[in-house]
Amino acid sequence: MTADSQSAREFLDSYDPGDYPAVALTVDLVVFAVTNGALNVALVRRGGHPFKDALALPGGFVGPEESAEQAAVRELAEETGLDLGSLPVHVEQLATYTGPKRDPRMRVVSVAHLALLATDGRVLPGIAAGSDAAAAAWHPVHHLLRSSDLAFDHHQILQDGLGRLAGKMEYSTVAARLLPNEFTLTQLRAVYDAVWDTTLPAGNFTRKMMPHLTDTGRKSRAATGGAPAALFTAPDRHIHPPLAKPTTSPGR
Amino acid sequence: MTADSQSAREFLDSYDPGDYPAVALTVDLVVFAVTNGALNVALVRRGGHPFKDALALPGGFVGPEESAEQAAVRELAEETGLDLGSLPVHVEQLATYTGPKRDPRMRVVSVAHLALLATDGRVLPGIAAGSDAAAAAWHPVHHLLRSSDLAFDHHQILQDGLGRLAGKMEYSTVAARLLPNEFTLTQLRAVYDAVWDTTLPAGNFTRKMMPHLTDTGRKSRAATGGAPAALFTAPDRHIHPPLAKPTTSPGR
DNA sequence: TTAGTTATTGTCAAAGTGACGATAACCCTG
DNA sequence: CAGGGTTATCGTCACTTTGACAATAACTAA
Structure with missing residues (x-):
């Protein structure tokens, strides 16, 4: 309603770069x-x-x-x-x-x-x-x-x-971008724990996340003793249904 | 690693507005x-x-x-x-x-x-x-x-x-911002249908959305014949679990 | 009063969830 | 090389949530 209200696109047509701060x-x-x-x-x-x-x-x-x-x-x-x-x-x-x-x-x-x-x-x-x-x-x-x-x-x-x-x-595999191309479910869960500042139960995390990942068929060398873990890659996909970030205590 | 790599914050200390495009x-x-x-x-x-x-x-x-x-x-x-x-x-x-x-x-x-x-x-x-x-x-x-x-x-x-x-x-009540302060569940569902370009089943939508809304106690006048609908307001809350946007056909 | 319309609740089988235990595969120590 | 410690993965179970859809209730218009 003032002179300022002139459309920006219109205004640009007569705009001199030096005019503006x-x-x-x-x-x-x-x-x-x-x-x-x-x-x-x-x-x-x-x-x-x-x-x-x-x-x-x-x-x-x-x-x-x-x-x-x-x-x-x-x-x-x-x-x-x-x-x-x-x-x-x-x-x-x-x-x-x-x-x-x-x-x-x-x-x-x-x-x-x-x-x-x-x-x-x-x-x-x-x-x-x-x-x-x-x-x-x-x-x-x-x-x-x-x-x-x-x-x-x-x-x-x-x-x-x-x-x-x-x-x-919660709804994507972006956490995998904080890991190497191939990673284990435990590594991925560690990323979730670090970012969400929580501790997710391992079994249920595996059950929910695995269907969204691609199994390479390879296994990780168990560095610390324990069973070797499967190596996955993460396609840039949406997770459905999403993972719920625990509000206070781990476990909804 | 050129002269450009000087930190921006550092650079600003000696920055002359006229220098830059x-x-x-x-x-x-x-x-x-x-x-x-x-x-x-x-x-x-x-x-x-x-x-x-x-x-x-x-x-x-x-x-x-x-x-x-x-x-x-x-x-x-x-x-x-x-x-x-x-x-x-x-x-x-x-x-x-x-x-x-x-x-x-x-x-x-x-x-x-x-x-x-x-x-x-x-x-x-x-x-x-x-x-x-x-x-x-x-x-x-x-x-x-x-x-x-x-x-x-x-x-x-x-x-x-x-x-x-x-x-x-999917995870908030932002759809209510496209409606008056008080609205019915049918109005809200119409917003979802319009934005998602889909048709959500009324019964299930009510069941999932109602717990996140505040019932005013008032009822809408049924303008078009039919039962009067309850009027709600939407607190700016997160929806949990989120509503799933149907991918292709209505119904997950 | 009755037919049409709409909101809300109910039902039921199927799928998903948290909690947690069982199993199997590995490493290390002795 | 046997056995204990450690870890990944799968299984189980009670409970909740879901999609599909039917049933009921509350209104308007004729």
Whole structure:
């Protein structure tokens, strides 16, 4: 009803880039990996103000010729030193954070992404600080969310990322993206336990999950004594009926 | 590992807004409403190039002091002439579209939003073109997705919006946001039928949905002959176990 | 009053669930 | 190489949920 209400599409026809306030477009990454029964997130420590010395999600600018997802993959490699050529990684868009005051210096709009790194569940992928000075390290997610504060609105973004992953694991096989291509049901259950912060009963988990996986016919070498487990791969399928995430105590 | 790999947060400390290519930040809206057993989406017809005369989602620029969600609500009012003061409306972020070539003229990043308008299921909210020249009108979604093409990547955005709504209806009471505050189970089932493009059996739907709703104690006047139906309100709750969306034929 | 229409409840066989026990296959130690 | 510890997988059982559909109840219109 004001002059502003002119349609954006119409407006663009006569739009001069210089007319509008600059918006910096960035990506932030919630990078998850599982070890030793715990879900971990990759964080960097900030070197400069604001939020100097605080922990923050890795991220960076979206280049002029990139999509946000391309920028996310590039920044993941650059800021953590991960070799994405060999390491399977799942990247998906999470949400976009646009609060006009979320960065005190200027308008920064960040497209947050969720990245899942495959591990064998024992050793975290080695991450090192990129070419910048900030140090990169893994932090246990559930512990972090209870105690620590992160720079900017990154606490919220991390919480949203965890919520997305936890929710999607109810109706999809996305948890397998945190494991090698071939994995056992016990490994997969360990991922569920780590993300949901619970302890699922093994027998029932097997019964419900197995029909959604593909049996490779191979068996895992029983490293620790015990029967060898069948190795599965996970087709990118929907799980029906979905697995229920226990609300408080394990067991609905 | 090039100079670009410098951390974004670090980089911002010495960032000069003029240094970077301009990014136009916009919102696009997928506005849904149900009538007569069909899901409808609000579209405007473009007046100028590119995509002149094509159908497009309503949208517009994000102002310098607004969040994307605030801009979405404002544009919804401005472009469709809807009075949001009286009409209950649900708005949530959908996804952000960042392809560098999605607008041929310049870099336009659009934060798409899903908006659900409450109707009694019989009459669509009157929408009129805003102050711009474009005409706004309702279009049946399922028919549209099969046939027509939309401007820019709006076909994809619409598809994503429908997918989000359809998915969320499995495990939440969000479908009730397409109905007045108080509604009958038959009205709610009509929403499911319209969005999922299916026909759910009435008896079983009642059995599964009722425990998640709040009975007002009131009854609807049976307008068309038949027993009066109980009026419910929907607390913003999770549905557990979720409703299964039939894959092909009605009935799992 | 009666026929038509609709909401809600009931029924029943089949499938799914949580809890947990049984079995089998492996490793390690002695 | 025998036996104990460990682990994966399958089986069982009482209980719940499901899909399909029938039955009943409550209204309107004629």
